[in-house]
Amino acid sequence: MCATESDHDYPFDAAHTAASLLDGAGTVVAWTAAAERLLQRPGSEVCGRPVRDLLAEPSTWGAVLAQRTGPPEEVWDGTAALRRGSGDCLEVTFRVIPLHASAGEHRARFLLLGAPAEQDSKWRQDLAFTQELFLQGRIGLAVFDEHLRLLRTNTQLLPYTGVPDDLRGRRLADFLRAEDARTIDEKLQEVLTSGEPLVGFNATARTLDDPGAGRVMALSAFRLQGPSGQLMGVAAVFNDVTDHERARARLDLLHRATAVLSGSLSLTRGSEDLAAVLAPALGDCVAVDLAEEVFSGSEPAAVRSRPLVLRRTAVAGHAADGLRTGVIHSAQNAPLRAREGRGTLVTGNDAPSAGGQPPRWSEGVPAAHSAMIVPMTARGTLLGQVTVWRTGKRPPLDRHDLSLLEEIATRAALAVDNGRRYTRERLTAVALQRSLLPPATTDTPAVEAASVYLPTDAASGVGGDWFDVFPLSSARVALVVGDVAGHGLHATAMMGRLRSAVRALADLELEPAELLVHLDDLILQLTAEAEGVVSDEGAAQIAEYIGPVAATCLYAVYDPVTRLCVMASAGHPPPAVVVPNGTVRYVELSPGPPLGVGGWPFEMSEAELPPGSVMALYTDGLIERDEGDIDEGMRGLADRLLRADVLGRPLREARHDVVADLPPGRLADDVTLLLARTRLITEDSIVTWQLDADPVVVSDARHLVTRQLSVWDLDELAFTTELIASELVTNAIRYAGGPVRLRLIRAGALTCEVSDPSNSQPRMRRARSSEEGGRGLYLVAQLSHRWGSRYTREGKTVWSEQPLPLQ
Structure with missing residues (x-):
């Protein structure tokens, strides 16, 4: 009576259905092999017995019959608990089919089909699920055969302009654009071939008649196979995700x-x-x-x-x-x-x-x-x-x-x-910084200088780079390059203070190493002031914003008479020198710590520079790029100096080529480059006399100066220079003793200098009307464009400068 246990979901499969034939009195007349396997009872045991004997509880026979609600000639279904040959019970679903009586029979017979209730319930669930799935209208469902022709669809499958009402037997290319249909077909064919399900593939669906952008469909698909494993096609789910x-x-x-x-x-x-x-x-x-x-x-x-x-x-x-x-x-x-x-x-x-x-x-x-x-x-x-x-x-x-x-x-x-x-x-910061910097080009008797300043484009603003070129006494020139740590207005302001301090200290004619010591002390004082000004909340915030002050600096002094360049570094990279033979070298120096550290000495280095050499001073932004090696950056700078032909071109032109590959919009730090071509003051523009420490030589000094100015065609300056030389020589003999050296230098200006072995600095004072002396330096100051004194290794030198007459 009951179906065989097989792998097929349909409970009443004709080939494997458990069935029995009953007469009109309910006696089992025939018993199929499927029924024998399911109830584990052979036909010889069952046939000839009432079907009620198969119930687990024969007393429930009335309840089984009560499930019939229609007339006897109609088919009816029900459930019952049957006793298997092994003694256990099995819940089954049965179907009773009345059969017409044949000629000579008084009662009709019945065909009884049965299946396990669990299998029947699963089959009914699957059937309901499939029916409802095709009836729902939220997602599109389609079944394709093995040739990707549509077999069945629901109403939601591509309900757009240009889609036919009846899609059975059609291919997607019949109503979709060729490229869209080809994309979907390729994915469905992969599912057919591999058997691997497709989940959530987005494809564009545009119909042939719709000029719009179409819709975006999320496609999922799986392969369909028959009971024997034969390929039946592929089922696909189309979900419109265009809005999403x-x-x-x-x-x-x-x-x-x-x-x-x-x-x-x-x-x-x-x-x-x-x-x-x-x-x-x-x-x-x-x-x-x-x-x-x-x-x-x-x-x-x-x-x-x-x-x-x-x-x-x-x-x-x-x-x-x-x-x-x-x-x-x-x-x-x-x-x-x-x-x-x-x-x-x-x-x-x-x-x-x-x-x-x-x-x-x-x-x-x-x-x-x-x-x-x-x-x-x-x-x-x-x-x-x-x-x-x-x-x-x-x-x-x-x-x-x-x-x-x-x-x-x-x-x-x-x-x-x-x-x-x-x-x-x-x-504002760039304008302030540029206003604090000297002109981009400078021409002195000692050097021809040209500079480039490229501010960073970083969000923190411009930095504290600076450079300077200014004349010193005796035709010498000072070259300075520095870099204040940090960016923004505070760095720019600090740069301005340091540049002013360097100029003020340079007027004292200090050696480079000593000048850096004083500059270091100045930064320590400024840092202490910034940390100490915390009397109110605003000042504390400013001090915290500024933070500790640190800077690097390279200070160099070039003498065009001796061709020596004396320099000292406070944490700054060494300058590059391009000599006239076309080679590039970096000056060997021992850089001290950055300014603001305190307590460390600075060492001086000397370099003899042939006339026409080009010295390049720079900040680290020029050689530190993309976090690369500094040595590599220095080699790159040397190559750029040669490519720019700094020896054969005016520096005001070559300077831009040196930094041509540094666009300002990509700089991580400010870039400053100072180029200086050295010059030599020839021997015919310098004259030196050694004088004894005897007052009588003052007259000789005046005659020597007058005669030399006549040779130089500078007779216009003879009177003033004679007075200046007389006063300086007189003071040297009176207060320092000998020997005394008198030197005239003609280079952009006329320099008259007197050197003596004393370390005491001359001091100009206002003489009283009753005093016979004390007016010498006052007279020198009035006759000179500028004057001063500097310490030397042998003592000191007092100098005076006068502008040369216009030719």
């Missing part, structure tokens, strides 16, 4: 736009990055226009009566051929609405123009069929606008696109405002 994908794409675009906007404070670069993100993701052409004032760090005036003057800062997209950057124009959207941060969405039908001319919003992009113009507003100030165009077969822009662009424009406005503020501070 568009929302995710918009969110991704918003994140990418935010990332590029936060990556730079440069107004131009930020605009270019934003335009590159929006095209072609949001439109075929994008233009970013910024107010003219923001490029100078100013805030655009809030004037509602006139449109904002904009500069086209960036364009992007394949349809941007008619647009170019740098164009000055007026804002195209309404000023009042723009200040609310709201954009305008327009299409070809929204703005018809007279005379067949394209509407103004499509100006520059005549092929556009829709556009969005969204202002960039921050703190109630209109800073610019973003315009997006669409062309070709892309669907027109809609309100969702406008909402997205408004959100992006809001963030872009904050980035522009931050960039404007940074530009203002940076321009």
